[in-house]
Amino acid sequence: MSDYKSLSEIMDELRDLADKKATGSLFIVSDEKHSASFGLEKGRIVALQCRGRFGAQAMALVSRIKQGTSRFELSSNYLRKVDLPDNEEVIRQILDAQSSAPAATPGTARTSAPVPPPMPASAPRTLSLSASQKAAIEDVLVDTLGPMGSIVMDSIEDCKDMSSIVVAVKEVVETPEIVQSLVGKIKDILTAK
Structure with missing residues (x-):
């Protein structure tokens, strides 16, 4: 500490x-x-x-x-x-x-944003990343982007599908070649058995 x-x-x-x-x-x-x-x-x-x-x-x-x-x-x-x-x-x-900012009362959770309404039954299932997938994706991001990779990972953890991962990467990285490379590596991690 x-x-x-x-x-x-x-x-x-x-x-x-x-x-x-x-x-x-x-x-x-x-x-x-x-x-x-x-x-x-x-x-x-x-x-x-x-x-x-x-x-x-x-x-x-x-x-x-x-x-x-x-x-x-x-x-x-x-x-x-x-x-x-x-x-x-x-x-x-x-x-x-x-x-x-009001101080949080001990034992109560801070509220940071409104809770979104529940998704309809027909909506696509949220992307569920395993701990090993998260670690592998963050490693790829940090290797390419340095500490900025951890920031991108914060956004990716909230993504619901591959297209939202692409958007999260594009929000931070402006170079198309780097975006394409990162997205390809992330897809490989997600599809690896």
Whole structure:
């Protein structure tokens, strides 16, 4: 647990990278194993992703991180750029949202999103990934995308079929050749006996 930093400390790290005009990606993994990333170009935050959401939606999810680990990498090739306010406004909104969030009562689950209505009986069955398939897919993603692969895996775990996996990969990876390669490898993992 000594490696964990508070969200405020991670935002200070982000400010420091921005002040140094860094270009790259700050990856965060929360103590609850959710991931987020900030893309910087010459010190400006140009990309923000958390649990398959981008921009303002991602800011709300980042604000839920109580503590986590962070790592900065010089590459930002795989991050999707979005329109964001200036750096200080992004950081302020995240920290303000965290401080105004109601504290969870011990023994009760936090609600993060409305529960979707039940699927009709004729709807396709949800894709069920085994632990070994999840591990193999995440390995392929991390080998290709680095820490960003864990973020893509967060989205894939919620996918209901192969077409939604393709969409999840395309949301993060803009290079068609890399998308095609990853999708092919994932299909191979899912169809392996």
